[in-house]
Amino acid sequence: MSVLSDTKSTIGKKPLSLAWPIILGIVLIAMIMRSPLTSVGPLIGSIRESLELSNATAGLLTTLPLLAFALLSPFAPFLARRLGVERTLLYALILLMVGIALRSLAATASLFAGTALIGLAIAVCNVLIPSLVKRNFAHQVGLMTGVYSVSMNLSGAIASGVSVPVARDLGFGWNGALGIWGVLVLLAALFWLPQARASRGAAVSATSGALKRRSLWRSPLAWMVTFFMGIQSLLFYVLVAWLPEIMTSRGLSEDSAGWMLSLFQTAALPVAFIVPIVAGRMKNQRLLVIIMTILLFVSLGGLYFGGNALISLWTVLLGIGGGCAFSLAMIFLSLRTKDAHDTVSLSGMSQSVGYLLAATGPILFGLLHDITASWNPPLLLLLGVSALLLLFGLGASSNRTV
DSSP, X not given: OOTTTTTTTXXXXXXXXXXXXXXXXXXXXXXXXXXXXXXXXXXXXXXXXXXXXXXXXXXXXXXXXXXXXXXXXXXXXHHHHHHOHHHHHHHHHHHHHHHHHHHTTOSHHHHHHHXXXXXXXXXXXXXXXXXXXXHHOTTXXXXXXXXXXXXXXXXXXXXXXXXXXXXXXXXXXXXXXXXXXXXXXXXXXXXXXXXXXXXXXXXXXXXXXXXXXXXXXXXXXXXXXXXXXXXXXHHHHHHHHHHHHHXXXXXXXXXXXXXXXXXXXXXXHHHHHHHHHHHHTSSOOHHHHHHXXXXXXXXXXXXXXXXSTTHHHHHHHHHHHHHHHHHHHHHHHHHTOSSHHHHHHHHHHHHHHHHHHHTHHHHHHHHHHHHHSSSHHHHHHHHHHHHHHHHHHHHHTSSOOX
16 A cells, blocks of 8 residues: 555545644745745855856756756655655755755855755655645645645745845855755754654555556656646746846846845745635636736736836736746646545656756756847747747646546
8 A cells, every 4th residue: 555545635534723733844844845946046146256157057056956856856756655755755854954054165066066955855845745735635635735835935935035135234145045044944854753753654665656657658648747847847947046137137236136036936925825726626727827828928028028117017927927837737736646646656757857847947048148148038038938838738737637
């Protein structure tokens, strides 16, 4: 019997008020799945100058975690079967603390080594949290997906907004500003420890899980979900890495640029909660995909053609569209699968291939700027990416399961 389904959604049959320990645990883990990454964007100029990095090399600070996501995501289901979901998540939190500490040493080698470890740790959380929700909250998937989506976006927005003030005004420096997120990870690990101790461990063989995973690679629907996941991730991580730089090129201060990135993520909060709930009640989610695409086209077009007068409006619309895309990607993992085992397998597949695709974004975006000395060609590239997101979103939103 699979460790992902051995409880038969026992928590899902109880009122949510009785499941608060695991709900709070999921929220705390979700809060550290973005903040160690989104805190980098506003500081990337300082990091680049301090360590004398090119734009393309600095883009690796965002690309490297995505490559780590792609590398480890297929193996996360295997680790969960061997160790148990709860214990695997605890070990990932410990690895994340090590990565944050290493990244904060203010040397080029440790910066990239720590960033890689951070990516590996978050990859495990990315894959396993959707299956944990599917297993324990089978009848509240939309609500719980909204809860952890909001937690991720909220912490990510806060991290973007406070990075520069903490680094400069409090005198922490860029490395100290990146290192403070280790405290939140420690809190999450301490709170999750009882869940790991209470877990019952692994139960299924690696062979049966491998067969289950291989079947998904032949599913057109699984590939639609995978490409949707990858393209929305590419869009998000490009903006996290370079939106502050785009804003400073328009004349905004470094502080203001960091808060614009925070505004981008804050605007996603309402839709991150509402969209999964609405999507879970719809036969298909094509209308939501179309609305998402319109928002992305209008906001990116505004950044490309417009001046600074409406730059806050374009940022808000971009955040709403991006938040809708992220929420749909998360809820597709549950809506397009029949049980928690399929969810973790689809999650591993989509996040492996998807993040490998997404990893090309920040470095290509930075390289294109280096070549053209302008942010307009990269913004045109994002408009093309949004068109692809519409194509795969329409396929992923069909009322079927893998």
